[in-house]
Amino acid sequence: MSPALFLFRKREWISFAILAFILVVVFPTLFDNFRLNLIGKYLTYSFVALGLVLCWGYGGILSLGQGIFFGLGGYCMAMFLKLEASTPEATAIQSTPGIPDFMDWNQLTSLPFWWQPFHSFTFTLFATIAVPVALAFIISVAMFKRRVGGVYFAIITQAIAAILTILIIGQQGYTGGVNGITDLRTLLGWDIRSDNARYVFYFICVALLLASLLLAQFVRVSKFGRLLIAMRDKEDRVRFSGYDVANFKIFIFCLSAALSAIGGAMFTLQVGFMSPSFVGIVPSIEMVIFCAVGGRLSIFGAVYGALLVNAAKTSLSETFPELWLFAMGGLFIAVVMVFPEGVAGLFRQHVEPLITRGISLVRIGKVRKPRPTAE
C-alpha cells in the first residue's frame, strides 16, 4: 500500500466513494422523507453490523448480545429526551408532575437518582458511549482474561441479553417496561418528529457511519488489525509470540460495543422511541445476520447487509407476514452453508472480475487475464 493512498487501497477508496455517493446523493433524491427516515433506521443497524465485522469477522469473537449495547445506547438517549419531554408544565395532569409518565403510572413519586444526570445533554452524550462500553469491558475482562471464548462467549452474551430484557420489562416503573420509553418530543427544544429534523438526523447518521467506516478501516489496516486476524486463526501462536491476547480481544469487543451504542442512540433519535424489543435475544441474533449477509469480512458489506436484510424484512413482512420467518431462517442457513462471505464475497468472486476485465478491455483494447483479487 502506497502511503499516498492513506488507509485504503485504490479499489477500496472507490467502494467508499460509491457508498458515500449512494447514501448522501442517491437516497435523498430518490426517496421521500418517510422512506429516508426508514433508511436512516436501517443504517443505525449497520453500525452494529460494522462492530460485528470487526469483532466477529476479524477477531473471531461471536457476540450474540450486541442488542445489549444497541439498547443501552438507545436507552441513554431516550432517557434524556424523555426528561426533556416531561417538564412540570407538560405533565401537569399527573399526580407528580415533572417525572416521566410511566413512572407516574407506576406510583413513583420522585425521579430515581440514576435518572438525575440525564438532565444534562453533555452527560447523556458521554453516557451513551460510556455505559455500554463499561458493561462490555466488564463482560470481556471476566471472560477473556480466563481464556473463555468461542461458543461459551456467545452463550454468555446471549444470556446477558436475556437478563437485561427481563430486567427492563420487570422494572416497569424505572424503565417504561415492555412499551419502552415512548412519546419523545424534542431535542434541546427542537422537535425531533418534524420532517426537517428527520432529514437532518439522516445526514448526521450517514456522517457518523462514514466516520465509523474510516475508523474501522483504520483499525483493520493497522498492526492491531493484522494481529486480530492472526489471533482469530491461531490464537496460541500470537500468545507465544508475547502478545497479551486478552487485551486485544477486550479492546475490539469494547469498540464494537461503542459502535453499536452509537447506532442505538441514532435509532432513538430517528424512530422516536426505545423499547426492550431491540435488546433481547432475537434482535441481537438478527444483528449477526445483517453482518453475515453483508459479508463478515467486509466493512462496506456490513452497511449493505443491514440495508438489504431490513428492506427485505419490511417489504416481506408487510406483504407476506407468514413467509418472513421462513425467509429469515433460510437466510441464516444459506449464509452459513452456501455463501459464508456474504454479499461482499459474491461480489468479489463474480462481479469484480468482470469489472476488472471491462476496465482492461477499455484501457488496452484486449482481454487480459484478471489479476487475482487481493483481500
Added chain:
Amino acid sequence: MIGDYTYTEFTSILAMQGFAGLTLFSVFVLMALGLAIIFGQMGVINMAHGEFMILGAYVTYLCSQFFSEYLPSLFSIYFFFAMILAFAASFLLGMLVEWGLIRFLYRRPLDTLLATWGLSLILQQAYRSIFGAREVGVTLPDWLMGSIALTDIIEIPINGLFVMGLTILITLGVYFAMFRSTWGKSMRAVVQNRTMAGAVGINTKMVDRMTFGLGCGIAGIAGSAFTMIGSTGPTAGQLYIVDTFLIVVFGGASSLIGTIASAFSISQAQSTIEFFLSGSMAKVLTLLTVVGILMLRPQGLFTLKIRR
C-alpha cells in the same frame, strides 16, 4: 416467625415451592440432557433444541386428540404412546437435520449456532402455520389429575410426580445407553479420539447421526412431559433455550452428573426466589448468579479430565 409467616407456614411454603421447582427441574433435565449429549459429545450448539421439544409437545397434543376422538377406551394410557411417538418424531427429524445440515459444519461451531437458529425460525413458523398461533393444551386422563395432600397446607400435584418419575427413568436410560451399551462405548470412543475410533472400525459418521438424533429424541420426550405442566405454543421452545444452555454450560459440558446438579440448583433457586420476589426478578437473579459463577469458573461445576 419469619417475616409475616409462622414457622410451619414458612417450611410449607418452602416445601411447596421446592416441589414446583422439582417439576421445573424435570423439564430442565430432560431438555438439558439432550443438549448436553449433543454439545458435550459433538461440540455442536443446537439452537433449535427448543423446537424439537415443541415438536414432541405437538405430537403429544395430536395423540391426545386422536385418542379422545377414536379410541376413548384407551385414553387413560394414551400418554405412553404419545411419548414413544414424540421420541420417534424428534429422533427422525434430528437425524434428518444432522444429515442435511450439521454434518457440513462440524469444524465451524459458531456457524452451527447460526444455522440451527435459522432452523429454529423455520420450525417455529411451520408450527404456527400448521397448528395456529394460539397455545394448545392436552387433556390429562383422570388418574393424572388432582393432588395428594401431605399435610393441611402441603399439596402435591400428581402430574408433577409423574413427570418426575419419568425424568428419573429417562435419565437412567440415558446413563445406561451411554455408559453400559456397545453404542455408548463407541460414542465415547469417537469423542475421545475420532481418528482412532474410525481406525478400529467404528462408523463415526453414523455414531454422530445417532447421537444427534438421540439428543433430539430426548428433547421430544421433554416436550411430551412439558404438555402436562404447561400449554404449548409455537414459540414456547425459545423461552427455555437460554436457560437450558446455561444449565449445560454451568454443569460443565459433557458431564451428565453436572448437568443434573446444575439443573437442580437453578430450578430450585428460581422457584424459591419466585415466591419472595416477582417471577421476572427471580429469573434475573438466578441467571445473573449463574453468569457470575461462570465468569469465575468458566469450566462449569463438573469437568471431565480429557486430554485434548
